[in-house]
Amino acid sequence: xxxxxxxxxxxxxKSGTSVKIECRSLDFQATTMFWYRxxxxxxxxxxxxxxxxxxxxxxxxxxxxxxxxxxxxxxLSTLTVTSAHPEDSSFYxxxxxxxxxxxxxxxxxxxxRLTVL
Amino acid sequence: SQQGEEDPQAxxxxxxxxxxxxxxxxxxxNNLQWYRQNSGRGLVHLILIRSxxxxxxxxxxxxxxxxxxxxxxxxxxxxxxxxxxxxxCATAKTGANxxxxxxxxRLTVIP
Numbered sequence: 001x002x003x004x005x006x007x008x009x010x011x012x013x014k015s016g017t018s019v020k021i022e023c024r025s026l027d028f029q030a031t032t033m034f035w036y037r038x039x040x041x042x043x044x045x046x047x048x049x050x051x052x053x054x055x056x057x058x059x060x061x062x063x064x065x066x067x068x069x070x071x072x073x074x075x076l077s078t079l080t081v082t083s084a085h086p087e088d089s090s091f092y093x094x095x096x097x098x099x100x101x102x103x104x105x106x107x108x109x110x111x112x113r114l115t116v117l
Numbered sequence: 118s119q120q121g122e123e124d125p126q127a128x129x130x131x132x133x134x135x136x137x138x139x140x141x142x143x144x145x146x147n148n149l150q151w152y153r154q155n156s157g158r159g160l161v162h163l164i165l166i167r168s169x170x171x172x173x174x175x176x177x178x179x180x181x182x183x184x185x186x187x188x189x190x191x192x193x194x195x196x197x198x199x200x201x202x203x204x205x206c207a208t209a210k211t212g213a214n215x216x217x218x219x220x221x222x223r224l225t226v227i228p
Contacts, residue, residue, distance in 0.1 A: 030227055032214060042221075046216065049214075095160075108159045108162075110156065
């Protein structure tokens with residue numbers, strides 16, 4: 001159990017367009033989902049924490065108007081990269097939190113590779 | 118930044134040898150977790166150690182935690198070529214459920 005999917009797995013878009021990435025918890029309900037960004041050969045950087053039915057909490061330096069997060073249900077969160085630019089090209093990974101034995105464990109999706117031309 | 122530091126950045130060993138990776142962090146934590154990532158793929162959760170624990174084992178993995186030094190180590194014994202991956206530590210702060218990842222160690226196990 002505890003499977004998280006992301007769609008699409010990769011996307012190429014033109015500069016100035018918007019791209020939506022979906023994150024789904026397939027076999028459990030996640031009250032909290034997280035979005036990370038990872039540049040090549042670097043670590044994951046937390047972008048925002050998303051709670052179902054409320055506004056996302058963004059980390060310092062992350063533009064909330066550029067990276068729109070919607071957490072409409074307990075199994076789905078979406079990240080929309082608006083007016084994408086080449087510097088937004090990155091690997092975007094989501095995770096979904098599940099309470100286990102008193103600890104919030106995060107289960108990660110397989111990631112979405114975004115390339116902006 | 119709340120990001121942790123890992124060393125070494127890269128480690129190359131022969132199959133059968135042990136691999137040790139270290140992680141240092143900056144804040145008080147609720148727990149520390151280790152993840153593995155194959156190139157261009159998602160993360161796989163390996164092990165979680167709570168702040169009141171000092172050592173934990175899971176198969177060929179051994180994790181230690183020293184909260185006084187704000188450091189942790191991951192030992193992989195009897196390494197295999199399939200262990201080749203990047204390994205990240207991640208900390209969960211007390212009272213929060215988001216994770217902050219270390220810089221990662223790229224492990225290469227040579228057959």
